[in-house]
Amino acid sequence: MLIPELDIFVGNVFIIDWEIFKLWLDGHECPSAASILQQRGSLMAGATMDMLHGDVLDHYRSFSTLERLLEVPTLFVEQRVLQISPNDQTDIIEKYYDFDDAVMRELIGKKPSSKLRKELDDVCEKTGVLVRSCRRQFDNVRRIYKQVDEMTGNVLDNIRQQFLLPDPLARRYAAILFLDWVRFETHKRKLAHLTFNDFFVCADGLLRHWADEECELDKEFFQDLREIKAILEREKEAKTVTLRKLEGGRLSTDAAGDLTQNFRSLFRSLVNIATGLYRSRELKDLFIDLQEKIVEPCKCARWTQSDMESFIAAINFDVSEIETFRRQVTGAAGETDLPILWRRYLRAVGPCILQLFAS
Structure with a gap:
């Protein structure tokens, strides 16, 4: 058979x-x-x-x-x-690890705690994203937060290696962690119109210019920035240099008139924000200060985006333009050129202002 x-x-x-x-x-x-x-x-x-x-x-x-x-x-x-x-x-x-910007906008600047998870019904109602998806996105943030917070070394590399995320998505998570760790104010009424991408652009710039690979802010730099106050002694000179650099129709009529009249207020606001960053409270209020003291006054004066770009470029003084900048200061990191401090400050704050102004 x-x-x-x-x-x-x-x-x-x-x-x-x-x-x-x-x-x-x-x-x-x-x-x-x-x-x-x-x-x-x-x-x-x-x-x-x-x-x-x-x-x-x-x-x-x-x-x-x-x-x-x-x-x-x-x-x-x-x-x-x-x-x-x-x-x-x-x-x-x-x-799976991607997220809705609208959901993340509600979560940034807050520690991903169990208490916050209980508030996801409100996030669901506000964003229109279903609650199961909100929970997945929150749990992903919390998981990455806990894992990376306990690690040493480059935060971006740790996110990429531990969660196998592509670089653009890993950078977005690094910005989220940074905003959460510092507890930047992101939810005041005057910031309500800003999107997650607005805060990502700002956070990414701060990370690039003011922080190390572990997302630790350079506190010595903030201490040294207090010396920038010396430039206020040359306010008239700073105004003359700035307006000269903006000659030839680089500003709209409205912006040119406003800057001539209100340069003192804008310039002092920029300097005072810089000199206060060594205080934790003022650092956390960075975005609200930029919005209230720089962005809103210029918008009310009908500045254009191009006007703001030209202004930020013009006040990025070099050592030959302002007498005060020819001196050095002895700060936490030793002798530091004032122009280096000012330019490093503006490399991060300038793009933030432009992003907030565009929104």
Whole structure:
């Protein structure tokens, strides 16, 4: 008697439907996701709504398995339970850790605590993002916050290596952590119109010019900045130099008239903000101070974006332009040129002002 041969192949290749994955990430429950797919024409001829619902439910179960693995991306890419291609692994991690700017706007500047997580219903209502998605985004921030906060070394590298995120997304998370660690004021009424991207641009600039690789602000620089107050002794000279550099129609008529009349106020505000940064409270209020003392007065005077760009460039004095800048100061880091302090200050604050002014 011949015994028939039977070959059996068992595989566990993980097939992901990216459209359903997106609905899951957006926080839709299974029935809601099936209904959306039906409206998009995903129900094939001969298929029933129950069949579509079953397919979505099957994917959702798989995504729930994925979610547990995604809490530690380095283990996710090493696991062999689910056979997923390297390209798909990369895409899954990036999409899972991506976030809605509107949601993150509500979370920045606050420690990602359990108390804040309980307030996510309010975030959901304000942003229109479903609460399950808000929780995923919050939990991702908290996970990265806890992991990186306990590590030494380059924060950006730690985020990239521990969570396998692409550089642009890792930079956004580094900015979030920085805003949270310093507790910058981001939620005052006068800042309510600003977007997450506005704060990201500002934070990224501060990190590049005022902080080290561990996102630690240079406190010695802030102490040295107190010496910048000496430039107020040359206020008239500073005004003359600035207006001369702006001759030839570089400012609109409105801005030119306003600057001639109100240079003292703007200039003193910029200097006073610089000299107060060594105080924790004034550092935290940096954005509100720039908004109230620089941006709003200029907007009220009908400055244009081009006007502001020209002004920021013009007050970036060099050593040959202001008599006070020909001296050196002895600060926490030894002798420091005043022009170097002033330029380093403006390299971070200038783009912040421009970003806030554009919003």
